[in-house]
Amino acid sequence: MSNPNYTQMWENLNLDLSAHDGLLEVLGKFYGDIYLSQQGRLKGMEYLDFVLSEVHGLRIKELQDAKAQGRKVIGTFCVFVPEELTLAADAVHVGLCAGADAGTEQAEQLVPRNTCALIKSFIGFKMARLCPYTESCDLVVGETTCDGKKKAYEAFSEHVPMHVMEVPHTKSQSARELFKAEVLRYKEQLEKLTGTTITPQRLAEGIRIVNEKRRALQRLSALRASDPAPISGRDALLINQVSFYDDPVRFTQSVNTLCDQMEERIKAGEGITPAGTPRLMLSGCPMAVPNWKLPYIMESSGAVIVGEESCIGTRNTRDLVNESADSMDAMLDAIVDRYMKIDCACFTPNDERTGNVTSMAKELKADGIVHYALMFCQPYAHEAFKIDKASREAGIPMLAIETDYSMEDVEQLKTRVEAFVEMVRS
Amino acid sequence: MSNPNYTQMWENLNLDLSAHDGLLEVLGKFYGDIYLSQQGRLKGMEYLDFVLSEVHGLRIKELQDAKAQGRKVIGTFCVFVPEELTLAADAVHVGLCAGADAGTEQAEQLVPRNTCALIKSFIGFKMARLCPYTESCDLVVGETTCDGKKKAYEAFSEHVPMHVMEVPHTKSQSARELFKAEVLRYKEQLEKLTGTTITPQRLAEGIRIVNEKRRALQRLSALRASDPAPISGRDALLINQVSFYDDPVRFTQSVNTLCDQMEERIKAGEGITPAGTPRLMLSGCPMAVPNWKLPYIMESSGAVIVGEESCIGTRNTRDLVNESADSMDAMLDAIVDRYMKIDCACFTPNDERTGNVTSMAKELKADGIVHYALMFCQPYAHEAFKIDKASREAGIPMLAIETDYSMEDVEQLKTRVEAFVEMVRS
Numbered sequence: 094m095s096n097p098n099y100t101q102m103w104e105n106l107n108l109d110l111s112a113h114d115g116l117l118e119v120l121g122k123f124y125g126d127i128y129l130s131q132q133g134r135l136k137g138m139e140y141l142d143f144v145l146s147e148v149h150g151l152r153i154k155e156l157q158d159a160k161a162q163g164r165k166v167i168g169t170f171c172v173f174v175p176e177e178l179t180l181a182a183d184a185v186h187v188g189l190c191a192g193a194d195a196g197t198e199q200a201e202q203l204v205p206r207n208t209c210a211l212i213k214s215f216i217g218f219k220m221a222r223l224c225p226y227t228e229s230c231d232l233v234v235g236e237t238t239c240d241g242k243k244k245a246y247e248a249f250s251e252h253v254p255m256h257v258m259e260v261p262h263t264k265s266q267s268a269r270e271l272f273k274a275e276v277l278r279y280k281e282q283l284e285k286l287t288g289t290t291i292t293p294q295r296l297a298e299g300i301r302i303v304n305e306k307r308r309a310l311q312r313l314s315a316l317r318a319s320d321p322a323p324i325s326g327r328d329a330l331l332i333n334q335v336s337f338y339d340d341p342v343r344f345t346q347s348v349n350t351l352c353d354q355m356e357e358r359i360k361a362g363e364g365i366t367p368a369g370t371p372r373l374m375l376s377g378c379p380m381a382v383p384n385w386k387l388p389y390i391m392e393s394s395g396a397v398i399v400g401e402e403s404c405i406g407t408r409n410t411r412d413l414v415n416e417s418a419d420s421m422d423a424m425l426d427a428i429v430d431r432y433m434k435i436d437c438a439c440f441t442p443n444d445e446r447t448g449n450v451t452s453m454a455k456e457l458k459a460d461g462i463v464h465y466a467l468m469f470c471q472p473y474a475h476e477a478f479k480i481d482k483a484s485r486e487a488g489i490p491m492l493a494i495e496t497d498y499s500m501e502d503v504e505q506l507k508t509r510v511e512a513f514v515e516m517v518r519s
Numbered sequence: 520m521s522n523p524n525y526t527q528m529w530e531n532l533n534l535d536l537s538a539h540d541g542l543l544e545v546l547g548k549f550y551g552d553i554y555l556s557q558q559g560r561l562k563g564m565e566y567l568d569f570v571l572s573e574v575h576g577l578r579i580k581e582l583q584d585a586k587a588q589g590r591k592v593i594g595t596f597c598v599f600v601p602e603e604l605t606l607a608a609d610a611v612h613v614g615l616c617a618g619a620d621a622g623t624e625q626a627e628q629l630v631p632r633n634t635c636a637l638i639k640s641f642i643g644f645k646m647a648r649l650c651p652y653t654e655s656c657d658l659v660v661g662e663t664t665c666d667g668k669k670k671a672y673e674a675f676s677e678h679v680p681m682h683v684m685e686v687p688h689t690k691s692q693s694a695r696e697l698f699k700a701e702v703l704r705y706k707e708q709l710e711k712l713t714g715t716t717i718t719p720q721r722l723a724e725g726i727r728i729v730n731e732k733r734r735a736l737q738r739l740s741a742l743r744a745s746d747p748a749p750i751s752g753r754d755a756l757l758i759n760q761v762s763f764y765d766d767p768v769r770f771t772q773s774v775n776t777l778c779d780q781m782e783e784r785i786k787a788g789e790g791i792t793p794a795g796t797p798r799l800m801l802s803g804c805p806m807a808v809p810n811w812k813l814p815y816i817m818e819s820s821g822a823v824i825v826g827e828e829s830c831i832g833t834r835n836t837r838d839l840v841n842e843s844a845d846s847m848d849a850m851l852d853a854i855v856d857r858y859m860k861i862d863c864a865c866f867t868p869n870d871e872r873t874g875n876v877t878s879m880a881k882e883l884k885a886d887g888i889v890h891y892a893l894m895f896c897q898p899y900a901h902e903a904f905k906i907d908k909a910s911r912e913a914g915i916p917m918l919a920i921e922t923d924y925s926m927e928d929v930e931q932l933k934t935r936v937e938a939f940v941e942m943v944r945s
Binding site for chain 2: 204205248471
């Protein structure tokens with residue numbers, strides 16, 4: 094993935110060039126092993142392969158070009174930051190590097206060792222100057238969804254321009270009003286940063302674009318209910334991951350093209366694995382690029398993953414913004430209503446999630462659920478107990494995994510996952 | 520502390536009698552070693568010794584008597600639950616057992632292993648039937664101050680009658696409104712539970728009683744600025760701990776009596792340790808009864824503790840409710856204003872706390888700060904970095920400790936604390 098054409102750009106972004114080359118080399122090899130080695134992939138995945146190969150290259154070039162035209166780049170870590178508003182301000186909305194161990198030692202100078210890998214990663218990527226997205230940002234938008242991120246943003250804000258949105262932790266009327274005030278504050282911040290006034294017309298277009306993206310991902314998700322599964326879980330995860338980086342209109346089109354191919358494949362009775370392959374659903378914490386460890390282990394253990402119940406998955410795509418509103422205030426209300434439906438573990442009691450997990454598992458005909466929590470992620474580690482209870486009651490076995498980004502536990506995870514696959518197969 | 524007079528009462532509360540006897544025996548021995556072994560204690564500490572010796576006895580008897588008269592008992596874990604309202608509803612406001620390892624194995628069936636000792640403790644005490652306070656409660660009031668407690672209450676609510684208040688994580692106007700709505704909701708819940716209407720007169724009296732308690736503890740805190748220190752840190756911590764259990768009017772009187780004795784001692788130039796003893800301030804997580812491990816280590820290492828910047832310490836006593844309001848709404852506003860001043864690590868960015876810590880250290884003439892975070896307490900572990908920076912800038916050295924309730928790290932802690940005491944002494 095290293096490319097001399099981009100060296101100057103990376104240098105301008107003040108990346109640590111030699112460490113960054115090393116990162117891309119590892120990432121390229123990892124991608125080859127986990128992705129390109131798959132048999133019978135859909136033709137449409139070529140686009141995703143290309144996007145990923147250019148994730149630090151062409152896409153960053155596009156961001157620089159946008160910046161040269163006066164557009165602003167907004168970096169985020171969480172599905173609570175309304176992309177609709179970002180687009181309405183003619184800014185670019187991107188996720189930031191957070192899926193691999195990088196700069197860990199430097200990160201541990203800023204946050205406690207007992208911090209989840211995702212948080213240490215985004216801080217480490219910044220401190221080690223390895224993420225061209227972070228370096229391209231005009232503003233990074235955080236939120237108060239968990240103690241770890243909320244407090245890490247305080248340290249992070251000394252290194253990047255930050256705006257933190259308060260996400261409430263219940264769904265009361267007052268909590269909704271707090272979130273609406275925060276959505277308004279984000280809108281004002283965007284208008285100030287970009288110099289663009291967010292008109293109802295612009296916002297309607299932002300809502301439409303993001304809804305279209307979510308509809309395409311919903312379509313992808315629904316097609317995975319077929320047996321044999323038309324796409325691997327790895328590829329589906331990659332698509333969800335790329336949805337946070339790519340241009341939304343181009344991305345939507347490519348996902349719909351891919352879905353057309355999936356429909357043909359389903360019609361022909363074909364799949365990525367034979368019919369009857371044990372079907373597993375992933376549930377829990379988000380998996381940022383290139384956090385493919387557990388999906389790879391699962392699909393190398395004779396199973397196919399049929400759904401990702403996570404922020405990089407259905408938690409981000411399940412709900413649409415109502416498009417019938419036409420005044421600014423009604424549109425903002427529609428946005429708030431949509432975001433307050435998110436079944437994030439930050440909410441208490443968050444019973445919606447247990448319902449969503451079990452009904453999703455049934456719709457996708459999952460034989461089992463693998464619950465994935467990042468080590469030290471308290472909200473999802475707690476909810477693993479509830480999901481376990483709910484899935485047992487629904488007759489679907491669950492395996493609870495807690496891990497981080499290191500490769501040290503791969504053999505142990507393999508043993509546990511293989512035993513689980515054997516169990517659901519029988 | 521075991522007492523046959525109370526056996527029937529404990530049995531009625533469905534305690535595990537033999538395990539509870541064992542607990543009281545350990546607690547009694549621990550108290551003897553850490554407290555009764557001290558030389559030159561203030562006469563007024565006899566009251567505290569008595570209260571602690573009867574903490575599972577006479578005080579529980581009082582709660583049962585109150586219940587027999589139709590009064591309700593409200594259990595809490597956090598300084599965000601307004602005691603003023605509880606008293607105004609003629610209910611009893613108490614803290615619950617959370618300071619010792621108990622029922623850990625059972626607790627880990629309900630919450631993740633990587634949960635702080637305090638949370639595991641309150642769940643373990645309940646599941647092992649060892650806390651007569653928890654068993655006496657008509658309602659337990661939780662809050663959303665950290666991910667660990669917020670999610671643990673979901674599991675806990677299956678075992679005790681719970682009411683959870685949302686505490687916001689910023690101090691914006693909307694966040695204040697959310698908290699006010701939650702205070703109102705608590706008021707309504709209390710009125711429903713007790714059948715008592717909270718009138719302005721009742722609330723004014725509740726505010727006055729709690730303010731008086733806080734004033735007495737403020738007086739105690741201020742007297743500790745003297746050198747030699749008039750009271751040990753262990754004793755002062757105990758007083759703050761007992762403030763969560765004892766009858767507030769009786770307690771306030773006893774603290775004021777003790778303060779009179781401290782003033783005499785100061786006048787006579789006497790202290791609990793010689794003048795010039797290294798003075799340390801504790802800062803961070805709350806230490807619930809009988810979590811005296813670290814204070815004991817510190818004061819056995821040649822230092823005296825002169826202040827506790829924690830929820831069981833100045834975070835709970837620093838601010839008073841304005842007493843000038845006379846309408847219900849103005850009083851509620853005064854309560855909300857007071858509680859929103861709390862410098863809990865749940866807030867972001869919580870810069871107030873760094874200011875409060877350094878100014879408190881200066882007022883108390885502390886030679887050093889020991890920052891105490893419970894293992895897996897993310898909010899305080901994160902803030903340790905900020906407190907360290909602020910205290911270094913203020914010229915006050917800081918030692919960061921992360922520990923739990925086990926005794927396994929005692930020797931290691933001793934070594935670190937002794938080295939720190941030597942460092943601040945020189």
